[in-house]
Amino acid sequence: MRPAILIHGPTASGKTQLSIDVARKLDGEIVNADSMQVYQELKVISARPDEAEMDGIPHHLFGHVPAGERYSTGQWLEQARPVIEDIQKRGKTAVVVGGTGLYLLALTEGLSEIPPVPEDVRHEVLEIAKADGVRGLKTRLQVVDPEAAARIDDNDRQRLGRAYEVWLATGTPLSRFQNRRSNPVLNPDEWLGIALTPPRAKLYARIDRRFEGMLMEGAMEEARALVSLGIDPELPAMKAHGMPWLSAFIRGEIDAATAADNAKRDTRRYAKRQFTWIGRQFPFWPRIPSPDPATRLRVVSALYKEVDR
Structure with a gap:
């Protein structure tokens, strides 16, 4: 079976584009590892790839969970395991991509068996x-x-x-x-992990531009639809990047400019925490600091040749 490729990085770092480039080059299928892109109603706000971006490449575990449900790492792992196994059994490359580091950690190191919390x-x-x-x-x-x-x-x-x-x-x-984990889905010789670490100043600027683009693409309308469902504001879907501030604007508590500024600020802070996670949890994953798509693809392809022998 061909080793899986795991792509991680902070929000807006270009993970989606790289995953599609890699899947196209290495005959792969993409498996989502982002805790917000699983929700049906969060297409724009979660930056979930659309049909044009997917470019005919099979995508798995995207938009399959109602926003009113609480979705756990354990549920994701249970669903990802058979998907990855099926991709590999068909002789293709599983490209697992997302910004939720805990998903990838569970995949490669096992999951802690934590009882449900009432x-x-x-x-x-x-x-x-x-x-x-x-x-x-x-x-x-x-x-x-x-x-x-x-x-x-x-x-x-x-x-x-x-x-x-x-x-x-x-x-x-x-x-x-x-400290007590189950067996991992992927053994050490069955995967390659890649961390995208673009320059922070450029990443933060891209975060701001992307949020403005989301507003033009219908993020506010998406937020209004979610708010109208009366979903518990403490559920994960209601805490997606920008969602709390868009909700506050919809309720008339703040103006549009304040909502946008605060959403951008919180997303930049989240990206900073993701950088910290990469440093602490994935210290040995190869880093790709270049934001250039062609350079990223060349690096991943070269590294993959070393593990796919």
């Missing part, structure tokens, strides 16, 4: 975060799970909240669960 515990942690702020949440986590607290960024409310709710629900630190 909804009442989720709401309790949400109220704590609202009352004490992200700093208060971090302080609480430092007491019960210092290992997880040290690993999670101070401003990452979602991951801090996740770690604290696991402890509240189980009495066991999240870090302890994470």
